[in-house]
Amino acid sequence: MSTTTPGAPTPGAPAPGAPAPFVPIRPKVTFADAVTDTLVITRRNLLRNVRLPQLLLFATVQPVMFLLLFNYVFGGAIGQTIPPVAGGKYINWLMPGLLIQISTFGASQTALGLTEDLQKGVIDRFRSLPMARSAVLAGRTLGDLLRNAGVISLMLVVGFAIGFRYQTSFPEFLAGVGLGLLFAYALSWMMATLGLLVRTPEAAQSAAFLPIFPLVFASSVFLPTQTMPAWLRTFADHQPITVITNALRGLMLGQGALLPGQTVAGQVLVSLAWITGITVVFSVLAVRTYRRAVS
Amino acid sequence: MRTTPADAVVSVSDVVMSFGAVRALDGVSLEVEPGIVYGLLGPNGAGKTTLIRVLATLLRPSAGRAEVAGIDVLADPEAARARIGLAGQFAAVDEYLTGRENVEMVGRLYGLGRRDARTRAADILERIGLAEAAGRQVKTYSGGMRRRLDLAASLVGRPQVMFLDEPTTGIDPRSRMDVWEMVEDLVADGTTVLLTTQYLEEADRLAARIGVIDHGRIISEGTADELKNTFGGDVLELAVDEADRDAAVAVLRRLTGEDPALDRTGTSMRVPARDGAQTLVEAVLALNDASIAPRDIALHRPTLDDVFLALTGEPATSPPAADADAVDEGDAGEGDAGGAGHATSASAGTDRSTR
Numbered sequence: 001m002s003t004t005t006p007g008a009p010t011p012g013a014p015a016p017g018a019p020a021p022f023v024p025i026r027p028k029v030t031f032a033d034a035v036t037d038t039l040v041i042t043r044r045n046l047l048r049n050v051r052l053p054q055l056l057l058f059a060t061v062q063p064v065m066f067l068l069l070f071n072y073v074f075g076g077a078i079g080q081t082i083p084p085v086a087g088g089k090y091i092n093w094l095m096p097g098l099l100i101q102i103s104t105f106g107a108s109q110t111a112l113g114l115t116e117d118l119q120k121g122v123i124d125r126f127r128s129l130p131m132a133r134s135a136v137l138a139g140r141t142l143g144d145l146l147r148n149a150g151v152i153s154l155m156l157v158v159g160f161a162i163g164f165r166y167q168t169s170f171p172e173f174l175a176g177v178g179l180g181l182l183f184a185y186a187l188s189w190m191m192a193t194l195g196l197l198v199r200t201p202e203a204a205q206s207a208a209f210l211p212i213f214p215l216v217f218a219s220s221v222f223l224p225t226q227t228m229p230a231w232l233r234t235f236a237d238h239q240p241i242t243v244i245t246n247a248l249r250g251l252m253l254g255q256g257a258l259l260p261g262q263t264v265a266g267q268v269l270v271s272l273a274w275i276t277g278i279t280v281v282f283s284v285l286a287v288r289t290y291r292r293a294v295s
Numbered sequence: 296m297r298t299t300p301a302d303a304v305v306s307v308s309d310v311v312m313s314f315g316a317v318r319a320l321d322g323v324s325l326e327v328e329p330g331i332v333y334g335l336l337g338p339n340g341a342g343k344t345t346l347i348r349v350l351a352t353l354l355r356p357s358a359g360r361a362e363v364a365g366i367d368v369l370a371d372p373e374a375a376r377a378r379i380g381l382a383g384q385f386a387a388v389d390e391y392l393t394g395r396e397n398v399e400m401v402g403r404l405y406g407l408g409r410r411d412a413r414t415r416a417a418d419i420l421e422r423i424g425l426a427e428a429a430g431r432q433v434k435t436y437s438g439g440m441r442r443r444l445d446l447a448a449s450l451v452g453r454p455q456v457m458f459l460d461e462p463t464t465g466i467d468p469r470s471r472m473d474v475w476e477m478v479e480d481l482v483a484d485g486t487t488v489l490l491t492t493q494y495l496e497e498a499d500r501l502a503a504r505i506g507v508i509d510h511g512r513i514i515s516e517g518t519a520d521e522l523k524n525t526f527g528g529d530v531l532e533l534a535v536d537e538a539d540r541d542a543a544v545a546v547l548r549r550l551t552g553e554d555p556a557l558d559r560t561g562t563s564m565r566v567p568a569r570d571g572a573q574t575l576v577e578a579v580l581a582l583n584d585a586s587i588a589p590r591d592i593a594l595h596r597p598t599l600d601d602v603f604l605a606l607t608g609e610p611a612t613s614p615p616a617a618d619a620d621a622v623d624e625g626d627a628g629e630g631d632a633g634g635a636g637h638a639t640s641a642s643a644g645t646d647r648s649t650r
Contacts, residue, residue: 022378024377026406120385122387124353124381125449128376129404131405
């Protein structure tokens with residue numbers, strides 16, 4: 001008994017009772033398919049951010065709160081110690097650093113989202129579909145990049161409203177924002193690897209912040225590193241978050257924001273090297289872990 | 296009606312899956328002919344899910360061969376995925392998407408264009424009675440609705456072979472009926488379905504062929520009727536005082552021509568009741584004539600437990616019993632060998648205890 005459904009292949013006359021020969025929709029996954037799949041997954045992940053109120057809150061209120069708190073609580077005291085290039089306003093010094101801090105915190109969402117998908121069996125479903133293998137991770141990191149771009153835009157709007165002004169040119173300022181986003185994208189791959197390794201949202205939450213906190217606080221994000229003890233300063237000056245923050249400050253405030261001997265171009269180059277390195281290493285690790293994590 | 300590997304749509308041979316020291320699959324072989332529901336029946340931990348995961352290209356077995364629609368799933372998983380659908384044990388749907396968005400997304404990932412995905416999603420949601428809820432976010436759905444949506448999502452690709460892993464575990468009876476109807480519609484449309492279940496009733500209702508799986512092996516296979524005949528249909532259960540035990544065993548043996556199987560307490564026994572209620576009445580009368588007062592007497596339909604008891608000498612859910620017990624009951628089974636249909640249980644029981 002074969003009832004023919006509309007659109008189903010109905011060639012030649014098969015023996016009565018035999019189903020029509022099966023023709024797969026997508027026998028081979030092409031590169032174009034991979035792009036489509038990535039966009040489908042990206043859209044799905046973005047919708048999640050828009051529709052889950054707690055995520056929207058986390059994504060928007062928390063960064064703005066950080067911005068306001070740091071500026072108004074610490075700004076007065078810290079304002080005296082920052083380089084003159086900031087024009088005596090802590091917000092000018094703080095803004096590039098906070099963009100990096102928020103990008104870094106936000107990257108933990110990549111780990112969380114992936115572990116939730118793993119736990120709910122969504123990854124299993126994806127892996128059983130004739131879709132591009134790469135699309136799950138590519139769509140996840142791309143979605144998180146776009147989310148980050150939204151959060152950063154919001155922070156900049158609030159920042160400008162409370163007095164932030166870049167001291168360089170608009171293109172340089174934009175280059176700084178772009179560099180921050182690239183860094184966030186690189187971290188997303190690191191967090192994807194971490195999420196796939198720990199596999200549960202609870203573990204991902206704590207595991208993500210284990211590296212994040214020391215890296216963000218032992219850096220130039222909030223304050224110049226000069227007052228730190230020598231051993232800590234050595235670490236702080238060379239770790240990627242400081243390098244990227246310095247590059248952003250150089251691009252937004254000018255040469256005066258950097259330590260003697262550093263140039264803006266130099267910091268940007270070192271930043272790009274870190275970004276490339278992190279992306280390459282962790283995308284390879286993430287893909288490899290993805291293949292194994294689901295087995 | 297057995298099939299040769301040539302026309303089987305799912306073909307598994309000697310698949311072994313080890314996780315460290317644990318052998319989740321211990322040499323599974325089975326063939327599923329096109330256009331039927333094949334039911335894989337077994338308790339938790341029997342290896343059902345592992346086998347489904349191997350066939351759905353989610354797991355690479357340690358050894359063995361698995362083909363779906365004539366494609367070696369290990370050699371060409373991509374081609375296999377273009378022909379299968381999977382609905383796992385938990386509804387893998389996105390809560391914050393609407394029902395329609397969920398189905399459309401899976402359609403797109405099967406390779407459908409935007410418009411096709413939309414048309415097919417609308418069509419399927421209509422057919423399974425979720426058209427009205429289609430615009431709502433899934434977080435407002437009941438457990439049964441989610442499960443149906445999950446199934447619908449896999450159907451949007453019109454797969455040739457559908458794998459359903461315990462499709463009705465943990466949902467209400469009404470939704471269970473709905474899912475059963477969906478499965479029947481699927482098969483009517485020419486899809487081959489391999490489903491796993493813990494419920495004999497479910498396999499009975501849906502499956503044209505049933506494979507009983509335990510400890511990673513297929514321990515018996517056949518149609519529902521064949522299995523039922525093998526495992527004796529109705530079972531008469533009798534409990535007596537210890538003093539009456541031997542007399543009661545004699546009465547039941549005379550009545551049914553079979554040796555009653557004693558349970559571990561030694562005072563409860565079970566024997567196939569060929570004529571159902573009539574056997575019960577006869578047993579009551581015969582016991583009365585012999586002046587034996589039953590502590591309890593009952594007739595019951597075979598359950599999964601009975602199947603397992605008969606096949607393995609162990610209840611389905613209990614941990615493996617002491618070997619001595621298994622041998623005892625295997626021997627008891629051997630005694631039945633003259634009785635029709637019990638050869639399977641005897642050989643399976645012996646096989647198990649000597650392994």
